[in-house]
Amino acid sequence: MSQIIIKMERPFVEELFARYKTQIGNDFLGYRNHVYRTITYTMHFLGNAKEHERLVEAAFVYHDIGLWTDHELAYLEPSEAVALADNQKLGLGFDPDLLRGAIHWHHKIFPYTGPHQEIIEACRKADWIDASKGMLRKGLGKNVIAEVENAFPNLGFHNTLLRLAKDYGGSTLIGGIKVTRGIVKW
Incomplete structure (x- = not known):
């Protein structure tokens, strides 16, 4: 694979986040950096194909948003609902099945096979890299992951997930x- 491209500024991401920044509150910077890391990995897996960039950006802005909008540990469906509603309301024009699937x-x-496989699988691998703090590398070198993590520091994101699990679930x-029962798919 070629060298990873790190974009420090993503105006479309910031535009989408603007609606939710207050709702996400103190967790915003950690979540934002998680989103930037996963977009970076996904775009790398997709060969930085420009035609996929806005969809990938949108998918990751919304992918965990149900944690804050709906206060749900089983947050996939609430996150999908927010993404699909904004897709329609804002006229973003994304294929709803692809956005929902990502x-x-x-x-x-396990690897995703099905409609929109290339994009959905790239998103899946990217999130696993970040969720595991680089323990799962999905073909990327440790140095590449470290470069992305240095550009977009964790800022307590994984601790936020533990805190929300405790807050919403009653105990960690x-x-x-x-969380595991609500979001992990086989």
């Missing part, structure tokens, strides 16, 4: 079980 399957354990253990 969000719905991003926690799938119960919340963790609810």
Whole structure:
């Protein structure tokens, strides 16, 4: 694979985030950097194909948003609903099945096969890299992951997920079980 391209500014991402920044609150910068890291990995897997960039950006802005908009640990469907509503309301023009699929399957354990496979699978791999803090590398070198993480520091994002599991689930253990049952796909 070629060298990874890191874009420090993504105006479309910031435009979409503007509607939710207050709702996400103190968790915003950590989530924002998670989104930038996953977009960077996904675009790398897609050969930085410009025609996929806006869709990938939108999918990742919305992929976990249900944690804050709906206060749900099973947040995939709420995240999909917010993305699809904005897609229609804002006239973004994305294929609803592709947008929904990129969000719905991003926690799938095994490779995704089906409609829009190339994009959905790239999104899935990217999120697993970041969710595992680079322990799962999906073909990327440690140095590449470190470069992306240095550009977009974690800023407590993974701790936020643990806190939300506890807050919404009553305890970290119960919340963790609810998250796993609600979002992990086989």
